[in-house]
Amino acid sequence: MHQGAWLLWALSGGLVAITTTNPFYLLPLLAVAWVVHAACARPGPQARSFRIFLIFGALTICTRTALVLFLPDIQFGNVVEAALEGLRLAVLLTVFGAYNTVSDPFGVLRLSPRRWHEPALAASLALSIAPRTIEAVTTVREAQRMRGIEVRRFRSLTALAVPVLETGMEEAVVLAESMDARGHGRGRRTRYRPERWGWQATIVSVACVLAVGVAGSALFADDASLAMSAFPIVWPEVSPVMLLAIVALSAPAWLPLGSPTRKSR
Amino acid sequence: MTTIDFERVSFTYPDSSAPVLDEATLCIPEGSFVLVTGHTGAGKSTFIRAINGLVPHFTGGEYSGSVTLRDETIRNTLDSAPRDLADLVAFVPQDPSAAFVVDRVEDEIAYSLENLGVDRTVMRRRVEETLDALNIEALRDRSVRTLSGGERQRVAIAAALAPGPRVLLLDEPTSQLDPQGAEDVLAALQRLVHDLGITVVLAEHRLERVAGFVDLAVGLRSGMPVVVGDPARVLELLKSGPPVARLGRLLGWSPPPLTIRDARRVASTLNLTARPPDEGVPGASMVEATGLRAGYGRRVVLNGIDVSIAEGEIVALMGRNGAGKTTLLRCLCGLHPPESGLIEALGSAPDPGRNVALCPQRPESLLFADSVSGEVEATLSAGASRATVATSLEALGIAGWRDRHPRDLSAGQRLLVAIAATAATGAPLLLLDEPTRGLDHESKARLVAFLRSWAQGGRAVMLATHDVELAAEVATRVVMIAAGDVIAQGPPADVLGDSPVFAPQMARVFGPGWLTPEQVAVAAS
Numbered sequence: 001m002h003q004g005a006w007l008l009w010a011l012s013g014g015l016v017a018i019t020t021t022n023p024f025y026l027l028p029l030l031a032v033a034w035v036v037h038a039a040c041a042r043p044g045p046q047a048r049s050f051r052i053f054l055i056f057g058a059l060t061i062c063t064r065t066a067l068v069l070f071l072p073d074i075q076f077g078n079v080v081e082a083a084l085e086g087l088r089l090a091v092l093l094t095v096f097g098a099y100n101t102v103s104d105p106f107g108v109l110r111l112s113p114r115r116w117h118e119p120a121l122a123a124s125l126a127l128s129i130a131p132r133t134i135e136a137v138t139t140v141r142e143a144q145r146m147r148g149i150e151v152r153r154f155r156s157l158t159a160l161a162v163p164v165l166e167t168g169m170e171e172a173v174v175l176a177e178s179m180d181a182r183g184h185g186r187g188r189r190t191r192y193r194p195e196r197w198g199w200q201a202t203i204v205s206v207a208c209v210l211a212v213g214v215a216g217s218a219l220f221a222d223d224a225s226l227a228m229s230a231f232p233i234v235w236p237e238v239s240p241v242m243l244l245a246i247v248a249l250s251a252p253a254w255l256p257l258g259s260p261t262r263k264s265r
Numbered sequence: 266m267t268t269i270d271f272e273r274v275s276f277t278y279p280d281s282s283a284p285v286l287d288e289a290t291l292c293i294p295e296g297s298f299v300l301v302t303g304h305t306g307a308g309k310s311t312f313i314r315a316i317n318g319l320v321p322h323f324t325g326g327e328y329s330g331s332v333t334l335r336d337e338t339i340r341n342t343l344d345s346a347p348r349d350l351a352d353l354v355a356f357v358p359q360d361p362s363a364a365f366v367v368d369r370v371e372d373e374i375a376y377s378l379e380n381l382g383v384d385r386t387v388m389r390r391r392v393e394e395t396l397d398a399l400n401i402e403a404l405r406d407r408s409v410r411t412l413s414g415g416e417r418q419r420v421a422i423a424a425a426l427a428p429g430p431r432v433l434l435l436d437e438p439t440s441q442l443d444p445q446g447a448e449d450v451l452a453a454l455q456r457l458v459h460d461l462g463i464t465v466v467l468a469e470h471r472l473e474r475v476a477g478f479v480d481l482a483v484g485l486r487s488g489m490p491v492v493v494g495d496p497a498r499v500l501e502l503l504k505s506g507p508p509v510a511r512l513g514r515l516l517g518w519s520p521p522p523l524t525i526r527d528a529r530r531v532a533s534t535l536n537l538t539a540r541p542p543d544e545g546v547p548g549a550s551m552v553e554a555t556g557l558r559a560g561y562g563r564r565v566v567l568n569g570i571d572v573s574i575a576e577g578e579i580v581a582l583m584g585r586n587g588a589g590k591t592t593l594l595r596c597l598c599g600l601h602p603p604e605s606g607l608i609e610a611l612g613s614a615p616d617p618g619r620n621v622a623l624c625p626q627r628p629e630s631l632l633f634a635d636s637v638s639g640e641v642e643a644t645l646s647a648g649a650s651r652a653t654v655a656t657s658l659e660a661l662g663i664a665g666w667r668d669r670h671p672r673d674l675s676a677g678q679r680l681l682v683a684i685a686a687t688a689a690t691g692a693p694l695l696l697l698d699e700p701t702r703g704l705d706h707e708s709k710a711r712l713v714a715f716l717r718s719w720a721q722g723g724r725a726v727m728l729a730t731h732d733v734e735l736a737a738e739v740a741t742r743v744v745m746i747a748a749g750d751v752i753a754q755g756p757p758a759d760v761l762g763d764s765p766v767f768a769p770q771m772a773r774v775f776g777p778g779w780l781t782p783e784q785v786a787v788a789a790s
Contacts, residue, residue, distance in 0.1 A: 042408060043408065043411055044408045044410040044411050046410075104368050104369065104408075105368065106366075106367040106368045106369070106372065107368075109367070110372075128368075131410075136630075139625065139627070139630045140630045140631070142600055142625070143625045143630040143631035144631055145600075145617050145618065146598065146600075146617050146618060146622050146623045146624070146625070146631075146687060146690075147618055147622060147631065147643075147644040147647065147648075147686055147687050147689070147690050148617075148618030148619075148644065148647040148648035148690050149618075149643065149644070149647045150647075156647075158633055159633050159643065161633075162632075162633035163629060163630050163631060163632060163633050166629060166632075166633075166672070167627075167629050167630065170363075170629070171360075171363040173323075174358050174360060174363040174364050175363060175364060175366065176323070177314075177319050177323050177347075177356075177358065177364075178356070178358060178363075178364035178365075178366065179366055180319070180322075180323070180346065180347045180348045181317055181319060181347045181348070181351060181354075181355070181356040182348075182351055182355070182356075182366070182376060182377040182380060182424070182425075183348050183351030183352070183377050183380035183381050183428070184348060184366075184380050185348055185380075186348050186349070186351070186380055186381065186382070188381075188382035189379055189380060189382055190378070190379055190382050190383060190384065190385060190388065191379060191385070192372065192375035192378065192379055192385070192388050192389075192392070193371075193375070193385075193389065264389070265385045265386050265388070265389040
C-alpha cells in the first residue's frame, strides 16, 4: 500500500486515541493496532520491535499510575484516572509500533518534499536505529553467553553495552562514508519511481477520515462516552458509531495489499 | 580515459605516530583490474579510500601529496569531496550491510542516481540494466535486511555501479561469499573491465580467488615503499601469493606461478612419488546430533541431519551461502532450539561456555575490555576454566599484544583475540563461524597452528568456512551441506578433491588427493 496511506492510518489511530479515556474504545483500538501489525508486518528484524513498543506501553501505564501514589490524600478515583491516561499513551505507542513494523521507514522519505529531504532522511535513519540496536543486543548477548558471561547483573553490563555501542558507532561511520561516496548532499536531486496510489489506499484513507471525523465530532459535541468518570467510578457508555469507526481502522488487515506498486518511471 | 595518479601521498591517522602511506607515488591506467595486497594493517583500506577522498576527508589525520583523477576533467581528492567524485568513483565497503541507506533493493540501487540528479527516464533504464548486470532481478522488492551475505554483496556492487562510474573500489568483496558466489562476482567485475573499460581496484586476502583475474597489483608493506606492477612480481616481492605460488617457492620455480594454468605447465615435469597418507583414526565421540530439524518460522533450514564430532577432529563445515552452516553451529552450541532431533555433547545437553563454545562471525560482538589480556581475563573470571591469560594468548601466538587495546587491532587480529577469549572457557568443543574474514597469510598460519594443537589435546573443533584452502590445510574431515542435508562427508582429499567448485588449488593441478603445497613439495623431493 502507498506509504502516504500508512502515514494517514498512523495519524488517524493516534488522533482517535488521544480523544478518549474510555477503556471500551481504547482496548478495541489496541486490538486493531495488533491485528494490523499481525496481518501486514513486513518480514525482517523490525517486525520484532513491535514487542518493544508493547513493553514500553505497559511501562507507561505503570509509571503513570505510580506517579499518583505520591499525591497527598489520594482516592481510588485518582488511580483509575491515571491508569486510563496511561492506557491512552500505551495505545498511542502501540499504534506507532504497528506503523513501525508495517511501513518502510524510507518510504516516508520518498514522500517528503525535496527541500525537506535532509531532515526526513535524518528521521528515517533515526527510526531504523531501534531495530538495528535490537539485532546488535541479541548478537552480543549470545556471543557473551558463549564465553560464560551472562549479561544480567549490573557488573556485566559493560560486556553488553560496550560492543553494542562500539559496533553502532562503527556502523554509523561506514554509513556516513557510504552516503557521501554515493553523492549524498550534492544539492540537485531527482526521485525514482514514485509509488502508485491504489484502490486499497483509497479505502484505507476513507476509513481513516471516517474514524477521525466521528471521533472529532464526538469531541466537539462533548460526547460523555469519550471520558470515563472516575468520581464516582461509573462504567462509561459506548456509542456504537464510535466503536464502528475504530473497527474501520483495521481495514488494512482485511485488504489484499501485496507489495507496493510503482509508477513506471 | 580515467587514470589515477598518486603523487607522493603520505598519510598518518590521528592518534598515530607511524604513517600508513609514506610518499606513495604510482599511476593506475584506465581499464586496469587492480589487486591491492599486503599484510593485515599495511594500509589496504586506507589506500582504497584515498582514491575517492574518504581519506582524508572522513578520517582527518596528517595528509600530504595528491591523488589526481584524470578524465575529461582533472580532479583531485583534496579539492573535491567524495560526494563530488560520486559520478566518477564508486566505493563498496567491507561490510555492505552497514552501508545500505534505504531498505528496498531497487531503491537502494536508485539512491546514487537520485543524488546525482539523473533524469527519471534514464534512471529507470539504468536500474534495470544494473539489476541484470549483477543478476539480481529477483531480489528487487526484497528488504536488504533479509538478504543472505552473498546477495547483499551483489546488491552493494549493483548500487555502486548504477551511476556508471569509471572507477570501482572494493574492500574485500569476496570475504563473505562461497567459492561459486565469489567466482560469479569476480567474473562480473572482469566483464565490467573488459566491456566497459572500468577500472576496478580491490583489496583481497584470498589470493587464490583473485590472482587469475587481476592484471596489476599494488603491494603495501608497512614502513617500505609501495610496489606496483605485474601481480606475479609484486606477490613475489611480498613473499605471498596463492598456494600455487607457495609451491613454486618451495620447489624453487622462478618466477612462481600465479594461476592453476601456469602451475599445470610447470607441474607436468614433476614426478610425484607417493600420495600423502590419510590422517589418524579419531578418538572417542564427543558430540552426537541425530535427526536434527531446525528452522525459522515456516522456513526449514536443517532437514533432519546427523552429525558427529570425535575427540581430536577438526571438522570443516562447508556449503553455499545460506545452506544452513550457521544454523547448525547455533544448534550444536544450544543457541537455537531445534524443532526435533537430539544433541548430546559429552553425554549431556549442550551447555554454552562449559562443554561447547562458539566464536561469532564478528569479533566486535564480544570484545569489550580495554586490553587484549583483559578480554581473556573476563572469560576466565566468569567460568571455572583452569587456563591462564598467558597460556591462552600464547596458544594463538598473540602474547605480544597483551597490553594493546582491541580497538586498535585490525579485523584479522581482533578475530584471533576473540578466538582466544572464547577458547579460554576451556570448553572442549570449539565452534568457529567463518574465522577467516580479514585474515592475512600470517594470521591464518597462527590460526592453523592453534587449531591443530587444540585438537591434539583431546578436544575438537568444528569450523564453518568458505575458505577451501584453509579447509584443505587444517581439516581432518569435511562435512558438506546443501539445502539442509549432509550431502558428503569424509577426509578432505575425498570430499574436496574432485569437486569443481570446492577443490583446493593443489587438487586442481595434481589431481584429487593432493591438498597443500607442503605435501606436494615433500612428495616431489
